[in-house]
Amino acid sequence: MNPTIRKTFNESFTEEKYADFLVDLNAGVKSPIEFRIAETPVFLTDDFRDKLIKAGDEIVATILKPGFKDITERAIPGAWRITNENAHPHFITLDFGVCKDGAGNIVPKLIELQGFPSLYGFQVHLAENYRHAFDIHGNQTIFFNGLNKSSYLDLLRKTILGPYQPDEVVIMDVDAPNQKTAVDFYLTEGYIGTPVVSLADLIQQGSQLFYLHHGEQKRIRRIYNRLIFDEIESDPEIFDKVVDIRQPLDVEWVAHPSWFYRISKFTMPLLQGDYIPKTQFLHELKETPADLQNYVLKPLFSFAGQGVIIDIMDGDIEKIKDPENWILQEKVTYEPVLKSPDGGVKIEIRLMYLWPDGDAKPTLAINLARLSKGKMIGVRYNKDFNWVGGTVAFMHK
Structure with a gap:
């Protein structure tokens, strides 16, 4: 990680700044942030950024190979097969641990991958607040491929909406307002105008779906799907209470649920390269x-x-x-390369791709990072530490 910027950041860091940052981060958001936000962003060196990009390119190349869908057909559980699967994932996320190779070089190592959306709205909001609270230089960006906030949101809008109007597309999760990631749903709604609905809000008429919009039923043309079937599997009777979204319906999915399974741990044995664990x-x-x-x-x-x-x-x-x-x-052994006031911190970086309909391949757009001092990266393993939690990586433009 960039030692010069890190030294400057740590020397100017105060708990008061961090507290003010959290207040500003939560100000004006419809849903409070339910997960821990780290005291610091990550600052990437040009070399590590380039290694991340190279690693991502190699993985995406495997996903783009003819026959990928045939190879990954077994990944989809029979109980969760949904009609209207499209030709490609609209979202790809790749999680890399920051590690050390045999020669002592700091390198990324793939941890996990998903064909499922992540915090594509929240990360913009998070980075803006880090920049404001801690005076992060304007030559630092969270975006890839020359994107800025405006062009990134255009790409996000193109990916999620496709040919439809914002009120014809819904952001859906099983119980959207009470999800830990609800803040992302509502920020995305603010950026591109798509309403947030829960599974129980869906109204079925024949093969069509509707939701209530200002007291009137509005046709749903496309679902921005944030529902993970693993989370509802414990309730086998759930589709007795709500619309059974597994049935043939006249609606598009972005991303289609099948891609959550196709691009997942199931894909790991298909990958090879310097940045892929055996x-x-x-x-x-x-x-x-x-x-x-x-x-x-x-x-x-x-x-x-x-x-x-x-x-x-x-x-x-x-x-x-x-x-x-x-x-x-x-x-994969994480190297605690981020220097906090009381020792090293482990880093995981998520590369986040967008693939709107009509594009030949996905675009690496933005990132997410997580900091950890625990045995694993997740929030449950870091409850009693500081300088851990969700964050974002800045890099030179």
Whole structure:
């Protein structure tokens, strides 16, 4: 990470500035921020930024290969197959840990990937508030490919709306106002005009969907889908209470739910490169590695790190009843390269792509970062620390 900018930031940091930053960040937002925001952004060197871009290009090249959909067909659970799947994902997110290679170089290592949207609205708001609160220089940007706020929001609007008007597209989650990421939904609504609805708000007439708009039913042409089926799987009767979105409906999806599964941990064994940890489907494992302590077991169909076995014990592999639904992945060791006032902090950086209809390939647009001092990156593993949580990475324009 950029040591010069880091030194300047840390020397001028105060708890009072951070407190004011949090007040401003929450001011005017319809929904309060439900997750911890870190005291600092990340500042990337040009070299590390370029490595991230190269790593992302190599992964995207695999997704663009003919036959990718055929190869990933098994990734989609039978219970969650939805009609009207489109030809490509509208969103791709790639999570990289900041690590050290055998030669001592700081490098990105892929942790996970998804064909599912992330905080595409909130990250703009977050970066603007960091810049204002901590006087971040104007030559630093959070955007890639020469984008700025205006052109980025144009690309986001093009991706989400397609040919439709904002009130014909809805941002949907199972219980949208009460999701931890609701702040992103409402900021996106402010940026591009798409209303926020919950699953229970959908009204079905024949094969068409509607929602109430100023007391009148409004036709839904496209759903900006933020619903993850893993989160509703525990309620097998949910579609007895609300519209069953699995049935054939006259509506477009952005992103279609199938891409959440196609571009996921399931994709990891298909990837190769300097920035990809060795990964195998467990049922294809011919021989258990002698250095099993350097690997981690991950279930293919889980959310937010649930079910992951970090420290594999003797017999763990043999106990797994459905090895075709697990991967054995080389353990990635984060290097605590961010210098906080009380020690090193680990970093994970998410590259966020947008792929509107009509474009030949996705565009790397913006990023998200997370800081950790715990054993894993997620919020639940960092509850008792400071200088951890959600943030964003700045880099030279």
